[in-house]
Amino acid sequence: MGEIIVVKIGSSSLTSEAGGLNRSRIAYFANELAVLHHAGHRVVLVTSGAVAAGFRQIGYASRPKQVHEKQAAAAVGQALLMQAYQEAFAESRIGVAQILLTRADFSNRRRIQNALRTLDELIFQRMIPIINENDTVATDELKFGDNDTLSALVANLVKAKHLLILTDTDGLYTEDPRKNPLAIRIERVDQISEEIERIAGGAGSSVGTGGMRSKIEAARIAMRGGVPAFIGRANEPGDLTAAVAGIGKGTYFDTSLHNLPMKKQWVGFHSLPQGKITVDEGAEAALLSGGKSLLPAGIKAIEGDFHPGDVVEVINKNGQKIGRGVVNYAAWQVQAVAGLSTNEVKRRVEVARIEVIHRDEWITLKS
Ligand SMILES: Nc1ncnc2c1ncn2[C@@H]1O[C@H](COP(=O)(O)OP(=O)(O)O)[C@@H](O)[C@H]1O
Numbered sequence: 001m002g003e004i005i006v007v008k009i010g011s012s013s014l015t016s017e018a019g020g021l022n023r024s025r026i027a028y029f030a031n032e033l034a035v036l037h038h039a040g041h042r043v044v045l046v047t048s049g050a051v052a053a054g055f056r057q058i059g060y061a062s063r064p065k066q067v068h069e070k071q072a073a074a075a076v077g078q079a080l081l082m083q084a085y086q087e088a089f090a091e092s093r094i095g096v097a098q099i100l101l102t103r104a105d106f107s108n109r110r111r112i113q114n115a116l117r118t119l120d121e122l123i124f125q126r127m128i129p130i131i132n133e134n135d136t137v138a139t140d141e142l143k144f145g146d147n148d149t150l151s152a153l154v155a156n157l158v159k160a161k162h163l164l165i166l167t168d169t170d171g172l173y174t175e176d177p178r179k180n181p182l183a184i185r186i187e188r189v190d191q192i193s194e195e196i197e198r199i200a201g202g203a204g205s206s207v208g209t210g211g212m213r214s215k216i217e218a219a220r221i222a223m224r225g226g227v228p229a230f231i232g233r234a235n236e237p238g239d240l241t242a243a244v245a246g247i248g249k250g251t252y253f254d255t256s257l258h259n260l261p262m263k264k265q266w267v268g269f270h271s272l273p274q275g276k277i278t279v280d281e282g283a284e285a286a287l288l289s290g291g292k293s294l295l296p297a298g299i300k301a302i303e304g305d306f307h308p309g310d311v312v313e314v315i316n317k318n319g320q321k322i323g324r325g326v327v328n329y330a331a332w333q334v335q336a337v338a339g340l341s342t343n344e345v346k347r348r349v350e351v352a353r354i355e356v357i358h359r360d361e362w363i364t365l366k367s
Pocket residue numbers: 009010011012013166167168169171172173174175176177178199200201202203204205206207208209210211212213
């Protein structure tokens with residue numbers, strides 16, 4: 001079977017500023033995706049546009065700002081969005097399926113494994129799964145809004161060969177091209193440096209929410225998971241096939257293919273940390289460059305009421321996040337033995353493993 005390709009389409013590509021779906025854009029994307037599908041690829045679509053599609057029907061004059069209004073607009077718009085896709089894909093004799101996910105679903109291993117099983121079966125049956133955030137319950141996503149992150153998490157989950165993030169701009173520019181027409185497009189990025197983050201700036205168009213910043217964040221998550229990403233535009237026949245072939249109108253984010261095992265992906269990107277552990281310089285070096293586990297001796301402080309098996313963030317002495325890991329201790333146990341030698345620890349607490357975070361359950365997140 002062909003490669004799995006996750007395509008994310010932003011609100012700005014599907015709707016007009018005044019609200020409502022742009023049917024000809026939907027027909028265009030359905031055709032482009034149908035070409036990939038009929039070429040044997042396995043396509044998963046992540047789409048925004050529910051709020052933008054629905055707000056006018058409710059009677060709001062412009063895209064609502066309040067979360068409960070956005071939720072209501074999304075509830076109306078999601079049905080319109082699916083109906084439009086279903087009709088457009090039917091032209092190419094392709095069936096579609098709706099999947100609504102929240103960030104919390106990703107942080108629960110059982111729920112996300114279930115979602116994966118559903119996705120696998122739909123893909124196997126040659127349907128196109130169409131995913132959006134479950135906006136009725138996912139208020140955080142509506143507030144900070146980005147289906148970009150969702151698409152990267154999905155791409156990692158299904159082990160996609162490509163993640164294509166489609167937007168109204170043909171890639172990442174040295175500055176926001178709307179503000180500076182002389183900005184230059186960056187063709188290829190192999191590491192997301194602070195400079196890249198800086199030029200990605202803030203939020204984007206009036207109908208979209210995430211802007212370039214959330215797309216860069218998404219590219220980072222995908223790259224970490226071993227999925228190369230593309231951020232760009234598709235507006236002419238053949239553009240999507242060109243994007244898959246590496247000659248699209250946009251920016252490519254390469255991956256050195258350090259494919260992370262599923263467990264580490266979950267620790268790093270899907271789990272919700274339950275606390276924080278601050279470590280000293282020695283422990284930081286052991287974790288970041290020594291390939292070692294975290295022992296109580298290097299711990300300076302803790303925050304939160306975590307339990308064995310929970311994920312915590314690890315912070316260095318400058319307050320920077322350096323990674324995440326699964327703890328083998330409860331918070332009170334770490335508190336009791338922080339800074340102590342291994343022999344002393346064994347005398348004071350009873351734990352399944354002496355490492356507070358074992359190497360195999362650790363992921364470095366410092367860029
Ligand atoms: N450095 C940059 N390069 C390209 N686009 C940028 C940059 N900084 C900000 N942007 C803005 O990000 C917008 C795309 O984000 P957004 O409106 O959220 O799209 P979508 O709805 O597709 O998710 C572009 O229209 C552009 O104005």
